[in-house]
Amino acid sequence: MxxxxxxCALALITxxxxxxxxxxxxxxxxNTSAVSTDTKVTFDxxxxxxxxxxxxxxxxxxxxxxxxxxxxxLDYLSAAFTEMGLTGAYQGSFLQxxxxxxYTASEDQAISLAGIDMHYRQDIVLGSRHDKGGVxxxxxxxxxxxxxxxxxxxxxxxxxxxxxKGKIAVILVNDPGFAHPESDKFNxxxxxxxxRWSYKFEEASRQGALGAIIIHDTAPASYPWSVVENSWxxxxxxxxxxxxxxxxxxxxxxxxTMESANALFKKAGFELEPLMARAADSAxxxxxxxxxxxxxxxxxxxxxxxxxxxxxEGTEASDEHILFTAHWDHIGIDPSKDGDNIYNGAxxxxxxxxxxxxxxxxxxAQAKNGQGVKRSLxxxxxxxxxxxxxxxxxxxxxxxxxxxxxxxxxxxxSTNVYGKTQDYTIVGKGQSELERYLIDAANKQNRHATxxxxxxxxxxxxxDHFSFAKLGVPAVFAGGGSIPLDDxxxxxKKAMQQKMKGCYHSVCDHYHEDWDLSGALQDLAVYFxxxxxxxxxxxxxxxxxxxxxxSLRPAKD
Numbered sequence: 272m273x274x275x276x277x278x279c280a281l282a283l284i285t286x287x288x289x290x291x292x293x294x295x296x297x298x299x300x301x302n303t304s305a306v307s308t309d310t311k312v313t314f315d316x317x318x319x320x321x322x323x324x325x326x327x328x329x330x331x332x333x334x335x336x337x338x339x340x341x342x343x344x345l346d347y348l349s350a351a352f353t354e355m356g357l358t359g360a361y362q363g364s365f366l367q368x369x370x371x372x373x374y375t376a377s378e379d380q381a382i383s384l385a386g387i388d389m390h391y392r393q394d395i396v397l398g399s400r401h402d403k404g405g406v407x408x409x410x411x412x413x414x415x416x417x418x419x420x421x422x423x424x425x426x427x428x429x430x431x432x433x434x435x436k437g438k439i440a441v442i443l444v445n446d447p448g449f450a451h452p453e454s455d456k457f458n459x460x461x462x463x464x465x466x467r468w469s470y471k472f473e474e475a476s477r478q479g480a481l482g483a484i485i486i487h488d489t490a491p492a493s494y495p496w497s498v499v500e501n502s503w504x505x506x507x508x509x510x511x512x513x514x515x516x517x518x519x520x521x522x523x524x525x526x527x528t529m530e531s532a533n534a535l536f537k538k539a540g541f542e543l544e545p546l547m548a549r550a551a552d553s554a555x556x557x558x559x560x561x562x563x564x565x566x567x568x569x570x571x572x573x574x575x576x577x578x579x580x581x582x583x584e585g586t587e588a589s590d591e592h593i594l595f596t597a598h599w600d601h602i603g604i605d606p607s608k609d610g611d612n613i614y615n616g617a618x619x620x621x622x623x624x625x626x627x628x629x630x631x632x633x634x635x636a637q638a639k640n641g642q643g644v645k646r647s648l649x650x651x652x653x654x655x656x657x658x659x660x661x662x663x664x665x666x667x668x669x670x671x672x673x674x675x676x677x678x679x680x681x682x683x684x685s686t687n688v689y690g691k692t693q694d695y696t697i698v699g700k701g702q703s704e705l706e707r708y709l710i711d712a713a714n715k716q717n718r719h720a721t722x723x724x725x726x727x728x729x730x731x732x733x734x735d736h737f738s739f740a741k742l743g744v745p746a747v748f749a750g751g752g753s754i755p756l757d758d759x760x761x762x763x764k765k766a767m768q769q770k771m772k773g774c775y776h777s778v779c780d781h782y783h784e785d786w787d788l789s790g791a792l793q794d795l796a797v798y799f800x801x802x803x804x805x806x807x808x809x810x811x812x813x814x815x816x817x818x819x820x821x822s823l824r825p826a827k828d
Contacts, residue, residue: 322625335603417550445491450551462729598656692752699731743823
């Protein structure tokens, strides 16, 4: 998951000491047998647990794309889907090639903003997604562009009448609605796509900027600086673009700390805080009358990574596909760290990958017993999600099965390890008719569906389902909840959250033997029940009026 704590069940990912481990409610009983969910689908808890444990083991080296860890992961997933009896979807193979390039910026960077020396990692993190050997920028004017948004539907353009050629944009994180949730600006606390870092770099590129630097701020970003440092240093992977597209990209992009930004604006004769307030009230851009000098070397390495794509053919409408997605990749190894330097990615996202495997096994077993579904089911373990949804973006642009024959997408990205819940979280709730299937299935478990507790984190735009939503395919990202089933589960959850605090995108995202996976199995059952219902009818869900994607595939009502 790229820089995201997606919903309330994951809101406090991770501290890492194995001592004084909390005890999951009835854990011994849960570990001795398969778990039967409320929808009467039997999931094998020990098998699900073992998949998480294996994929996140040190042997898999953090599952970075184009590494030994990828090869081990691809072999593991291909063997599992073969055993289930699923079909390789890419020319008979499970592996869909995804052409990728890894950009690695030198850690030895000379960066001066407004004459202030900035220290790499400590103050700023910069990189370049160009194969030009590095960056050598001198005397580039710095321009504050507020939130860096050009949104005609909101009558908002921070770049209006501004020539950004040769200049570096300094940009606030999130969107204007975050600062004024009570107003009608954008979507209030709930982040829109305009709040995403990827949008900000894309828009700066469209404006012809030389560079773009986002000011990190923990609350609107929804993650601390350590996440930026861990995620944006080392090799940064991307899809291989054609030269015309590549040339349009900013030459340098990255993040700076709030402390560094305050120093920069003070040197320019401004106070940042009141400018942030102005930027939230209306579109703004401001020449800082200061320049940037940025020099560092970088290298580009090209290699194919792979999506793993497996299909269970439908019994009637086999040309219509329902997709399950989960990203198999994580951050890999950081050789600059002493001691533990493997980003195992157990929760993010060995757990989600194990989830689609277990769902696939259930559908495959039913098909073998003559209870197959009418529509086809396709399971995609995507690559490069942590680097910007690369695998799902590539599949969406190069679909094995036509997008107009893709009915819906169910995405798993970090499962619930905190026990059963009374509620069920749908990230970005209110987007599409597909959610009705989730709500009905959750109700059968006596759970009520709610929206995520922190919509400002922009969870709907931060995982693989979004690559399909942008094309109008109804896509959901759901699971977990904020209300534990009972007091015992609440005590376990509180202790486990404390144990795991700080491990999101950190080396301490390890598998834990004492995880209570009963809540995750609840959620798998909701997805299974929802997909089974949709796969056995001829419904084509659409996006509700008011959604950004309504015009692409509108809801019937």
